[in-house]
Amino acid sequence: MEPIRVVESRTAVLPRENVDTDQIIPARFLKVTDKAGLGRALFADWRYGPDGAPRADFELNQPGAEGCAVLVAGDNFGCGSSREHAPWALVDFGFRAVISTRIADIFRSNALKNGLLPIVVDAPTHARLLAAPGAPVRIDLEACTLTLPDGVVVTFPIDGFSRHCLMNGVDELGFLLARDAAITTWEEGR
Amino acid sequence: MRTLFAKVWDGHVVTPETVDTPAVLYVDLHLVHEVTSPQAFTVLRERGLRVRRPERTIATMDHSTPTLPRGADGRWPFADSQAAAQVSQLETNCAEFGIELHALGQEGQGIVHVVGPEMGATQPGMTVVCGDSHTATHGAFGALAFGIGTSEVGHVLATQCLLQRRPRTLAVNVDGRLGPGVSAKDLALAIIAKLGVGGGTGHVIEYRGPAVRGLSMEARMTLCNLSIEAGARAGMVAPDDTTFQWLAGRRKAPTGAAWDAAVATWRTLPGDPGATFDREITIDASTLEPMITFGTNPGQAIPIGGRVPDPADEADPSARGSLERALKYMGLQAGRPILGTPVDVVFIGSCTNGRLEDLREAARVLRGRTVAIRTLVVPGSQAVKRAAEAEGIDRIVRDAGAEWREPGCSMCIAMNGDRIQAGQTCVSTSNRNFEGRQGTGGRTLLASPLTAAAAAVTGCVADPRRVLER
Numbered sequence: 001m002e003p004i005r006v007v008e009s010r011t012a013v014l015p016r017e018n019v020d021t022d023q024i025i026p027a028r029f030l031k032v033t034d035k036a037g038l039g040r041a042l043f044a045d046w047r048y049g050p051d052g053a054p055r056a057d058f059e060l061n062q063p064g065a066e067g068c069a070v071l072v073a074g075d076n077f078g079c080g081s082s083r084e085h086a087p088w089a090l091v092d093f094g095f096r097a098v099i100s101t102r103i104a105d106i107f108r109s110n111a112l113k114n115g116l117l118p119i120v121v122d123a124p125t126h127a128r129l130l131a132a133p134g135a136p137v138r139i140d141l142e143a144c145t146l147t148l149p150d151g152v153v154v155t156f157p158i159d160g161f162s163r164h165c166l167m168n169g170v171d172e173l174g175f176l177l178a179r180d181a182a183i184t185t186w187e188e189g190r
Numbered sequence: 191m192r193t194l195f196a197k198v199w200d201g202h203v204v205t206p207e208t209v210d211t212p213a214v215l216y217v218d219l220h221l222v223h224e225v226t227s228p229q230a231f232t233v234l235r236e237r238g239l240r241v242r243r244p245e246r247t248i249a250t251m252d253h254s255t256p257t258l259p260r261g262a263d264g265r266w267p268f269a270d271s272q273a274a275a276q277v278s279q280l281e282t283n284c285a286e287f288g289i290e291l292h293a294l295g296q297e298g299q300g301i302v303h304v305v306g307p308e309m310g311a312t313q314p315g316m317t318v319v320c321g322d323s324h325t326a327t328h329g330a331f332g333a334l335a336f337g338i339g340t341s342e343v344g345h346v347l348a349t350q351c352l353l354q355r356r357p358r359t360l361a362v363n364v365d366g367r368l369g370p371g372v373s374a375k376d377l378a379l380a381i382i383a384k385l386g387v388g389g390g391t392g393h394v395i396e397y398r399g400p401a402v403r404g405l406s407m408e409a410r411m412t413l414c415n416l417s418i419e420a421g422a423r424a425g426m427v428a429p430d431d432t433t434f435q436w437l438a439g440r441r442k443a444p445t446g447a448a449w450d451a452a453v454a455t456w457r458t459l460p461g462d463p464g465a466t467f468d469r470e471i472t473i474d475a476s477t478l479e480p481m482i483t484f485g486t487n488p489g490q491a492i493p494i495g496g497r498v499p500d501p502a503d504e505a506d507p508s509a510r511g512s513l514e515r516a517l518k519y520m521g522l523q524a525g526r527p528i529l530g531t532p533v534d535v536v537f538i539g540s541c542t543n544g545r546l547e548d549l550r551e552a553a554r555v556l557r558g559r560t561v562a563i564r565t566l567v568v569p570g571s572q573a574v575k576r577a578a579e580a581e582g583i584d585r586i587v588r589d590a591g592a593e594w595r596e597p598g599c600s601m602c603i604a605m606n607g608d609r610i611q612a613g614q615t616c617v618s619t620s621n622r623n624f625e626g627r628q629g630t631g632g633r634t635l636l637a638s639p640l641t642a643a644a645a646a647v648t649g650c651v652a653d654p655r656r657v658l659e660r
Contacts, residue, residue: 017512018387018487022624027603031254031272033228033279045626050612074508076388079421079487080624082323083226084339102388105357105423106323110339159355160210171341173233176349179205179214183242183351186204186216 001115003169009069013133020080039092064134078107226321230344257595269607300571310440314429330410332429364401366476374409379481390422401475428460485516543619544570555643562649565592
């Protein structure tokens with residue numbers, strides 16, 4: 001996966017609560033056996049009308065949302081299904097970070113494995129971001145800081161291991177495979 | 191003094207968590223299905239890895255599979271070539287990597303969370319994972335069971351382990367006893383409504399108290415299954431005699447002296463008296479009515495005799511906006527009773543409510559009555575289907591004018607061609623009422639098998655207790 005150190009981008013804002021992974025990518029797009037090109041299915045039922053034309057009222061269809069690498073969403077983003085197709089679709093679409101007041105556990109875990117940085121902020125910070133779609137932010141993963149459009153800098157929590165993996169584009173499988181001897185010893189000792 | 195969760199967690203830590211690294215947690219049972227596994231097998235091939243413990247891995251197919259029987263030409267009526275290819279890929283992967291597969295048409299096939307327990311593979315004290323959020327179901331046996339993503343499916347295939355941070359614990363104490371016509375599904379919906387859809391985030395739930403002790407294994411599975419709908423990755427019930435009686439004699443359960451030894455170990459699993467939780471809530475089961483959802487997440491549920499909430503009563507602007515949006519999508523009017531809402535389709539099945547007891551409950555309502563609307567009854571597994579047919583439930587369903595299908599996830603996730611049309615309303619025994627979950631533009635009301643069957647015979651939202659009196 002692509003390493004993340006600094007993300008500088010305008011924000012796309014989706015001010016809806018409890019955005020579930022069925023909305024992020026509807027189930028009919030899960031019949032694939034690879035992960036390529038899922039960005040086309042991102043938010044498919046919100047992005048497109050029944051005729052396939054983009055819906056003018058959907059936030060990510062606004063001109064300012066194009067090319068944004070940072071998604072600001074309402075509370076409890078990514079709830080529901082465990083489908084990793086959700087972060088695959090978000091990353092394929094161009095997002096590198098998602099900001100909310102709460103991010104669902106399985107989605108968060110999946111995001112971390114795909115170079116998508118999940119950032120949880122407090123309610124006042126969230127409110128400022130929601131109020132300023134398209135405004136520029138800067139994320140510094142090494143410093144764990146988020147610079148808001150008005151220049152105010154806030155810190156965000158992320159555990160050291162996840163941060164290390166994201167910054168170096170390392171996947172966890174290598175770490176686990178390196179523990180093979182410990183796993184064998186443990187299995188034998190049961 | 192440790193909780194049930196702590197005992198199971200501690201018993202599977204290969205290397206402990208540190209400030210810098212998560213714990214390496216051993217997985218006893220890995221369940222695999224066609225939708226969330228293909229990309230994981232691709233990673234194994236790319237890296238030249240084998241499956242570390244094929245004997246701890248069981249695969250079946252359920253999401254993309256047709257629920258209509260094989261055609262006269264011997265072919266399965268897949269929704270499209272992509273679904274057929276996905277199922278075929280699982281067969282290839284299992285053959286290549288030596289994994290036990292319960293394929294379409296075979297007697298062990300069914301919804302992954304129905305077949306694991308019924309073959310006795312899910313046992314108390316185990317860690318169980320699957321690339322599916324409803325893996326929480328297996329917690330009914332006192333296992334620590336949770337859903338994982340496809341990358342993690344690859345991790346478990348290759349190493350039999352996962353990297354995990356220890357979650358917090360949440361006790362849900364259920365006092366009293368459920369009344370007639372009120373089921374585990376209603377209890378679960380009431381708990382989710384109380385916690386909120388994100389309320390369990392970061393926690394493992396333990397369901398406790400006399401009402402939970404009084405539940406059958408199948409009811410406990412329904413309860414644990416829905417833990418994820420409150421945001422909790424796992425839900426657990428301490429194993430007891432109900433658990434052991436249900437497991438005894440199942441194909442993968444221990445036998446003879448090994449069984450006695452296993453039961454002795456399992457009896458040590460319940461939390462120690464005085465063990466504490468990070469959070470606790472209490473709910474009184476005896477005050478509950480049948481529940482039904484009105485909105486677009488499982489926390490938006492009300493008692494069947496209740497009224498659709500009014501956004502004007504919601505103080506928080508963001509929550510008000512969510513509620514307004516949900517009611518608009520659902521085509522429901524604030525303040526109106528939910529009873530009498532017209533329904534177009536009824537779905538009875540899924541990993542939440544597709545077991546034998548669920549079908550028996552539905553049959554209680556359908557027996558001697560006729561459905562007013564399209565009604566699909568989909569057994570959770572081939573074993574459930576055979577057992578139901580042995581009792582004549584298929585006959586009751588068909589005589590009522592409902593469809594009796596082959597096992598699978600079916601209209602819960604609408605990947606296999608079983609779906610509702612835009613604008614249609616479906617009372618469903620499944621687990622998610624998200625927008626479009628049962629078909630683009632479709633509207634879902636989640637309820638128990640009794641309530642769903644009551645809607646089937648009346649054509650509208652109805653109180654099953656009243657329908658059964660007629």
